[in-house]
Amino acid sequence: MNASISRLPFLFILTGIFGFILFHVTSIMSLTGWIGEGIRGPTGWFHVHLFVLGWATMLAMGAIYQLINVILQSKIYSERLGYAHYFLFTFGLFGLLFGFIQGEIAWIAGFATLAFVGIVAFVWNMAMTLLRAGKWDPITISTACAVFYLLLTGISGMSMGIDFGTGFLGEAHENFFRAHIFLGTLGWFGLLITGFSYKLLPMFYLSHDYDTRLQYVTLILWNAGVLTGAVSLLFGTSLWVTCGALALIVLALISYNIHLLQIRSKRHKRTPGAGIAWTIYGNQLFAVFALALLIKLLGSPEQLMTTKMMLMIGWFYLNCWVSFMVLCYASKIVPFLWWTHKYGKSVGKPGTPVMADLLNDQKANLGLMLIACSNLAVLAGIALDSPVMIAVCGTIFSLVSLAYISLIALVFSR
Known part of the structure; x- marks a missing residue:
């Protein structure tokens, strides 16, 4: 390189x-x-x-x-x-x-x-x-869509910023705010993580000859959910339309998780590393949470716009899924990049470390487990309206997160 x-x-x-x-x-x-x-x-x-x-x-x-x-x-x-x-x-x-x-x-x-x-x-x-x-395949199309939604997120954010000074949006400011969040979270991050997983999981599991049809199903359902939800929030349509958009995302998540299991079933490497193993657990938990949320909202969709519900959804999505997936993949991507950059031309020479020497997998596994548990504990504190629980569990979450990222950062010293 x-x-x-x-x-x-x-x-x-x-x-x-x-x-x-x-x-x-x-x-x-x-x-x-x-x-x-x-x-x-x-x-x-x-x-x-x-x-x-x-x-x-x-x-x-x-x-x-x-x-x-x-x-x-x-x-x-x-x-x-x-x-x-x-x-x-x-x-x-x-x-x-x-x-x-x-x-x-x-x-x-x-x-x-x-x-x-x-x-x-x-x-x-x-x-x-x-x-x-x-x-053009599900990976590159997902990447293109994710980048497009990032652009729309930026445009909606800039529009709100201009509105603070001019007031040109009027009552539509709130609608732009909701669409901004929807596009940035489910659009940008959602399609980026799902799309790149189609490349990263097979690469680290050494999987071959798996069926890729569900990649297209997931891509279509996820885009339909993002576009429906963004339009619904932007134009202030019925909450049932927004719930319908979330239902499409849930179906996409189910399809996505089934496909991840297909990839894992075709693996030729039994132990791909703690980070990759935890991505499977994190994705499965996210699918369960999303399905439970959808069932709850079908009974009373007006709950979606309450502050408490938005905090719970935001914390779970951004911390328990998006950030957790980034942390999981970082445990493989960072050592791979650094090893290739520093030792790629020294392969086979005496004293050249192997990639596994750059990051202790057992420590990474412990760090991810503690992050997952403390993350869920903060979520429980939000659900119980307990500032004390949020403060204690949030501090623990931050401390274990700092310890874990230190492991990742230390890769650059090796």
């Missing part, structure tokens, strides 16, 4: 790790009190955007820049544009976060614009890379 090419994903990954650490340090300082202070305020905006953009999106972008080369067997359209994307997005993001802390609308608007320009650069780079390669 060319060293100059490999630096771009490392920039995003290292910055994402920094964002993850900053999120948990600030959460510990407040004893996770920001959860109970209301998400629709400067403190909530700071923590949510730090987590979603500074951690999950930052690391996901880095992974895309590397994995798209593996998937397409070709270089990205423009590495220079990739660096421009990194600096615009990073500078804009941390300026935006500072603006949230200060409560300065002008500051927020200016740096949000920089971050948005960075997103546009990323979307253009990925679109040109995919179009030039011309390889």
Whole structure:
């Protein structure tokens, strides 16, 4: 691997790790009190955007820049544009976060614009890379759709930002806010994780000759759910339409989980590593939670818009699934990238470590187990309306998360 090419994903990954650490340090300082202070305020905006953009999106972008080369067997359209994307997005993001802390609308608007320009650069780079390669399958289509939804998320976010200064959206501001969340969570993250899992799980399980038809089923159902839900929320249609969109997502999740089991059943490697094993458990738990949520909402769909329900859904989706999947895959992707970068040309030479030497799998397994348990404990605290339980379990969650990310970060020292 060319060293100059490999630096771009490392920039995003290292910055994402920094964002993850900053999120948990600030959460510990407040004893996770920001959860109970209301998400629709400067403190909530700071923590949510730090987590979603500074951690999950930052690391996901880095992974895309590397994995798209593996998937397409070709270089990205423009590495220079990739660096421009990194600096615009990073500078804009941390300026935006500072603006949230200060409560300065002008500051927020200016740096949000920089971050948005960075997103546009990323979307253009990925679109040109995919179009030039011309390889269309569930993995590349899912990636293209995810990037498209990221763009729509950015556009809706910018629209809300402009509305703070001009008021041009009027009562539609709330609808834009809901569509913004839906597109960013279920659209961007949902299709990115499902699509890349079709590549990563077979690669680490060494699976061959599995049926891929459910990949197309999942892709169609998930997109139908995202588009239906976003349109429903944007135009303020009946909650039954929104629940119908969630039902499509649940069906997609069921299809997706069945396919993951198909991939695992065709494995030629019994022990792919703790991170990969935990992705299966995390996906199965997410499917069970989503199905239970749908059944509950069918009885009274108005519960969907309550603050407590939105907090529970947001915590489970972003922490128990999105972030957990990123942490799981990071335990394989980071050692793979670093080993290839540092030792790829020294294969077979005396003293060259194997990839397994870079990260202790038993410690990774313990870390992921503790993160999963403490994550669910915080969720229980939210469900029980217990600030004490949220504070205690949230602090434990942050501490074990910091310990786990330290294992990942230490890979770069080996």
